[in-house]
Amino acid sequence: MTTFTDAAPAVSRPGWLARTEAWFDDKGKGAWIAAMVLGFILFWPIGLALLAYMIWSKRMFSTACRNRHQHRNYFRGMGPMTSTGNTAFDSYKTETLRRLEQEQMEFEAFLERLREAKDKSEFDQFMDARARRAADETRRGDALEPSGS
Structure with missing residues (x-):
């Protein structure tokens, strides 16, 4: 029992x-x-x-x-460089990724040129303003000095 x-x-x-x-x-x-x-x-x-x-x-x-880590394990095998078994799709994927990387590099180079142009423009404005201040101070200094001694 x-x-x-x-x-x-x-x-x-x-x-x-x-x-x-x-x-x-x-x-x-x-x-x-x-x-x-x-x-x-x-x-x-x-x-x-x-x-x-x-x-x-x-x-x-x-x-x-x-x-x-869980997400990494979940997506394992689905990364950009893994083969799907379909050669036509794999070559299309490879070419598209190469093209996108090229476009990204070109865009980053374009942004760098824009930054350089902006920096140059700001520097030129600074130098022009500085030259104007120096010229104004020189004119004021010449106007204050008595002429014909």
Whole structure:
């Protein structure tokens, strides 16, 4: 005869705190930060407690890294240089990427030329203003000196 104590132990369900923590971990670092901000708005000790817990449990730093690795693993094999098996598509993809990289380099060179032209224009304006000030000071100095000594 089996007694109630001999039966297999019931699977314990995690408490509400553990479930809430797991939910926030699933949502990521942004959910933790939003909860902390909301805690500060509602009652500042709650926000402070959440901030302390995030720092103590290293969630402030490790959650984003964990999510980044998960995404990297999820997208593995879908990167720009992996083969799809379709040679026509792969050559099209390679050519398109090469063309886009070339356009990006040309655009960056164009932006650099624009920055240089703007810098030169501003420098020329500065030098012109400086030359005008020097000429004005020279004229004022000549006007103040008595002539014909």
